[in-house]
Amino acid sequence: MTKVLKCGDLMPGCDFEARAETEQEILQSAAAHAKEVHGLDATPELVEHVKGAIKDE
Ligand SMILES: [Zn+2]
Numbered sequence: 690m691t692k693v694l695k696c697g698d699l700m701p702g703c704d705f706e707a708r709a710e711t712e713q714e715i716l717q718s719a720a721a722h723a724k725e726v727h728g729l730d731a732t733p734e735l736v737e738h739v740k741g742a743i744k745d746e
Contacts (some may be wrong), residue, residue, distance in 0.1 A: 690710075690745050690746070691708050691709070691710065691745070691746045692708070692709055692710070692711070692712060692715055692743050692744070692745055692746065693706060693707070693708050693715075693743070693744055693745075693746045694706065694707040694708075694715050694718075694719055694739060694742055694743050694744075695742070695744075696719070696722065698742045699738060699739065699742050700727060703726070703727075705722050705726065707719055707722065708746070712740065712743060715739075715743055716731075716736060716739060716740070719731075719739050720736075723735065723739075
């Protein structure tokens with residue numbers, strides 16, 4: 690089972706997608722992406738938000 694995060698679910702208009710086997714890997718990719726592209730730090734609130742948007746594929 691692959692897990693996928695579609696950034697567009699959180700940030701309308703963004704087409705970034707992270708795929709990985711584990712939630713931890715996705716969170717790492719998402720944190721790097723959020724920082725680079727959206728200028729956001731991976732606060733606990735943001736991490737919770739991202740976790741809620743991760744889906745199994
Ligand atoms: Zn994004």
